[in-house]
Amino acid sequence: MGAELRDLLDRQIAKLEARIERLIAADEGLAETASILRSVPGIGPIASTMLISEMPELGQITGDHAVALTGLAPIASTRQIASLSPSAQGMTAEQCAESSQ
Structure with missing residues (x-):
């Protein structure tokens, strides 16, 4: 993979991650769930986002x-x-x- 393509992909990924973060922060329930998940050692923004998207039951079970x-x-x-x-x-x-x- 060329350096230009890698840079383009890195920028696009960063934009998507920032957009996802804004969407989670804008929703009180999702923001609270993300905060709780991120308080667990080893769970950061990517893992918490993945858990929120794949397990909408979190916070209710x-x-x-x-x-x-x-x-x-x-x-x-x-x-x-x-x-x-x-x-x-x-x-x-x-x-x-x-x-x-």
């Missing part, structure tokens, strides 16, 4: 639910999955709410 939705919950067997709450089985926040009614 528990940490355990978030871990289950991401697939990070350590589950060893199908029997253990059956014993978990619906949210820990990978249900969305809406599905969890429906199943608890």
Whole structure:
């Protein structure tokens, strides 16, 4: 890749990142979620933006639910999955709410 193309792409990426930051800052709920996420060591602007865009449930679910939705919950067997709450089985926040009614 040539230096000119790399510079062009770097400038375009910087513009997009700045625009995303402005959009998040303009929305009170998103700004609060971003602030909370960024308070976690290792979570910066890029990771927090990614989490906000990919997991709109954040801020409305528990940490355990978030871990289950991401697939990070350590589950060893199908029997253990059956014993978990619906949210820990990978249900969305809406599905969890429906199943608890």
